[in-house]
Amino acid sequence: MWTYIFTGSGFWNPIWWLASFVIVAIFVYSFFGSEVKAKYSPDKVKPFLSGWDEVNKDAMQVKASNIYWGFTKAMSGYYRFLDRCHTGIINDYVVWFMAVMVITFIAFITA
Amino acid sequence: MSWTEHAPILIIAAPLLVSFAIPLLEKIDYRVRNAAAVLSLAFSVWMVLIVLHKIWGSGPVVYVFGAKSAFLPLPSGFKFPVRIMLEIDNMSAFMALSGSIAAMVGVIYSWAFVREEEGGLGKYYSLFLLMAVGMLGMELTGDAFNFFVFLEIASIASFGLIAYRREDPASIEASFKYMIVSTIGAIFVLVAIGFLYGRYDALNMAYIAKHMRIGIVERIAFVLLMVSLAMKAGAVPMHMWVSDAYGRAPAAVTATLVSVSQASLYGLFRVMFSMFGVTMNNHFGGWMLIIFGLLSMFIGVTMAIVQKDIKRLMAYHAISQTGYMLLGVGVGLAVLDNPVALRSYGLAAMTGGIFHIMNHAMYKGLLFLTAGAIFYRLRTFNLNEMGGLARKMKYTTIYFIIGAAAIAGLPPFNGFASKLMIYESVYKFNPLLSVVAMVVSILTLASFVKVFHSAFLGPEISKTRDVREVPKSMVIGMGIMAVICILFGLFPGMVVKYLAGPAAVSLANQTGYISSVIGGGM
Structure with missing residues (x-):
C-alpha cells in the first residue's frame, strides 16, 4: 500500500481524497459550469471609482506591509515583545543561547 | 569483494x-x-x-x-x-x-x-x-x-x-x-x-x-x-x-x-x-524537545507573517517547521520507556516528525529556490516591490504554489501527510499540542497567501514589465523538488514504509544501534 498511511489515530489515503475531489468537481461543474458567459468587453471590467481616474497600476495593489494589518494591530503587544527580543545584535544572540543553556541545566538537575 | x-x-x-x-x-x-x-x-x-x-x-x-x-x-x-x-x-x-x-x-x-x-x-x-x-x-x-x-x-x-x-x-x-x-x-x-x-x-x-x-x-x-x-x-x-x-x-x-x-x-x-x-531522563529530554518545538512553531510563524522580505519570511517558516519535527520526535522520546504508548502513538509521532524532515527539506528548499528565482529577475527580496509575476514567470508561480501548499499542509501534498501523522499521534499524548500545531498550520497558510498575493497576483507593475522566466537549470532544479513534493504527497505510504518508518524504529531502538557496532560482547 504505497498510498496509505496510519496516522496514529486514523489513516490517510491521498488517492481516495483525489478521487473524491474529482467526483465533487465533476458534480459541481455539471451544475454550474454550463452557465452562459457574458461577452467580454473592456468597458465591463474597467474600474469605476466614483468618477475619479483609475490609479496607477503600481499603486493599485495592496502591498505586503498592509496585508493582515488588523491582525498585527490586534497583536501589537505581542509583536512589541517579539521586537524587543529580536534586536539583531549578536551579543543578544549569545545571551539567549547562554540563558537557555543555564535554565536547561538547572531544570535538568532539579527534575 | x-x-x-x-x-x-x-x-x-x-x-x-x-x-x-x-x-x-x-x-x-x-x-x-x-x-x-x-x-x-x-x-x-x-x-x-x-x-x-x-x-x-x-x-x-x-x-x-x-x-x-x-x-x-x-x-x-x-x-x-x-x-x-x-x-x-x-x-x-x-x-x-x-x-x-x-x-x-x-x-x-x-x-x-x-x-x-x-x-x-x-x-x-x-x-x-x-x-x-x-x-x-x-x-x-x-x-x-x-x-x-x-x-x-x-x-x-x-x-x-x-x-x-x-x-x-x-x-x-x-x-x-x-x-x-x-x-x-x-x-x-x-x-x-x-x-x-x-x-x-x-x-x-x-x-x-x-x-x-x-x-x-x-x-x-x-x-x-x-x-x-x-x-x-x-x-x-x-x-x-x-x-x-x-x-x-x-x-x-x-x-x-x-x-x-x-x-x-x-x-x-x-x-x-x-x-x-x-x-538519561527521557521524559525531561522529550519535554524539552516538545517545548523547543512549540516555541519554534508559534514564534516562527508569527514572526514570519509580519515580514516583508520574502527570504526572511521563509526563514522564519523554516524555524516554525523545525518545531513540528521537534514536537513529533519529542513525543516519541517522552514515551520511549513506555512500550504501550510507544506502540500506540509514539512511533507514529516520531515517524511523522522524521517524515516531515525530508518533506521540509524538499518544499522549503523549493520555496527558497522560487524566492531566488524572483531575486534573479527583480534583484530585490522586498515583497512591497513585487506584483503580477504570475503573468511573467509561469513555472516559478506553479512551483511556488506547490511549495506553499505543501508547507501549509494542504492535501494531497507531502506536508499534509507528515503533519497529519503528527497531529493525530500527538493528540493522543496531549490534545493541546495538536491544537497549537494546527493553528500554526493555518497561520502558515495565511502567510503564504500574503506572499502569493504580493509577489504573483495583481496587475503588471512597472518593475516587473520586462521580467521573464528564469533559465532552464533553475527551472529544472525547482522542478525536481516540486516533483518530489507531489510524489511524496501521493505515495506517503511508500515513504513511511521504506524510509521514515524504519528510520523512526532505528532511532527508537538504542539496543539495535549499539549491537550493530559492538555486538553483545563488550
Whole structure:
C-alpha cells in the first residue's frame, strides 16, 4: 500500500481524497459550469471609482506591509515583545543561547 | 569483494575529492567544473540508495576506515573501538538521502543562478561541496569526535557561502553573526565530547551508549549537546541567526542550508535516543524537545507573517517547521520507556516528525529556490516591490504554489501527510499540542497567501514589465523538488514504509544501534 498511511489515530489515503475531489468537481461543474458567459468587453471590467481616474497600476495593489494589518494591530503587544527580543545584535544572540543553556541545566538537575 | 562495499565512504568521498579538484577543473572550462559538481552529488545520491538497499536487506551498515573491525584487540584480549567508522542505519541513510538530494538540486540550480560575472565561482562550488560533505559526514559517522569535525566543516563552508555576495554588507554581517553563534555552539559540543571521552576513554557513540552510567559529567554533557545542537538546528529562542543567515545567503545555498541545519537536528536526535536513550531522563529530554518545538512553531510563524522580505519570511517558516519535527520526535522520546504508548502513538509521532524532515527539506528548499528565482529577475527580496509575476514567470508561480501548499499542509501534498501523522499521534499524548500545531498550520497558510498575493497576483507593475522566466537549470532544479513534493504527497505510504518508518524504529531502538557496532560482547 504505497498510498496509505496510519496516522496514529486514523489513516490517510491521498488517492481516495483525489478521487473524491474529482467526483465533487465533476458534480459541481455539471451544475454550474454550463452557465452562459457574458461577452467580454473592456468597458465591463474597467474600474469605476466614483468618477475619479483609475490609479496607477503600481499603486493599485495592496502591498505586503498592509496585508493582515488588523491582525498585527490586534497583536501589537505581542509583536512589541517579539521586537524587543529580536534586536539583531549578536551579543543578544549569545545571551539567549547562554540563558537557555543555564535554565536547561538547572531544570535538568532539579527534575 | 564488490566496490559497492565502499559505498558508505564514497557518499562523502565523491564531493570531497571534487571540491578540491574544482580549482583545476575550472581551468578547463566552467561547464566541466559545474558538471563535476553536479555529478559528484548525483553519485552521492546513488551511493546512498545502494547503502539503503543494503540496510533493507541486512540491517545497519558499519564501515571501518582501513580495517575490518573498529576494535583494536590488546594483548590481554580486551577489545577497544579506536578506529574511525561510519555507522549507517535507516535514520542515517534517510537523512543522507534527503541532504544529498537537496545539495544536488542546489548545485543544478546554481549553474545559472550564480553568474560568472559575480566572480569567485570556483570557491563557491568548492565551498558548496564541502558544506555537503560536512552535512553528509555528520549524518553517517558513528564517532562523536568526527561528528564535531564534520559539523565544523559544514559550518565553516557555510560561513563563506552566506557571505558570498560580499558587495552586500548585510550578507557579511549575517555570516559573521552565524559564525559567532555557531562557533560557540560547536565549542560546547566539543567540550561535551571531551567530557564523555574523559569518562569512557572512547569516542565511538555506540560504545559510549553501551557503557553510559549517569553522573554529573554525563548530565553536563547531555545539556551541552542538547542545547548546542538545538541552537544549530534553529530552535527558538536560539533561532535569531537563522533569519539572518537564510535571508542573506544565495538561494541555492539557503535551500541546502536547510538540510545542513537538519543534520544538527539529526545529531540532537542521535544523541538523545542512541547515546543517552532511557538511561538519561527521557521524559525531561522529550519535554524539552516538545517545548523547543512549540516555541519554534508559534514564534516562527508569527514572526514570519509580519515580514516583508520574502527570504526572511521563509526563514522564519523554516524555524516554525523545525518545531513540528521537534514536537513529533519529542513525543516519541517522552514515551520511549513506555512500550504501550510507544506502540500506540509514539512511533507514529516520531515517524511523522522524521517524515516531515525530508518533506521540509524538499518544499522549503523549493520555496527558497522560487524566492531566488524572483531575486534573479527583480534583484530585490522586498515583497512591497513585487506584483503580477504570475503573468511573467509561469513555472516559478506553479512551483511556488506547490511549495506553499505543501508547507501549509494542504492535501494531497507531502506536508499534509507528515503533519497529519503528527497531529493525530500527538493528540493522543496531549490534545493541546495538536491544537497549537494546527493553528500554526493555518497561520502558515495565511502567510503564504500574503506572499502569493504580493509577489504573483495583481496587475503588471512597472518593475516587473520586462521580467521573464528564469533559465532552464533553475527551472529544472525547482522542478525536481516540486516533483518530489507531489510524489511524496501521493505515495506517503511508500515513504513511511521504506524510509521514515524504519528510520523512526532505528532511532527508537538504542539496543539495535549499539549491537550493530559492538555486538553483545563488550
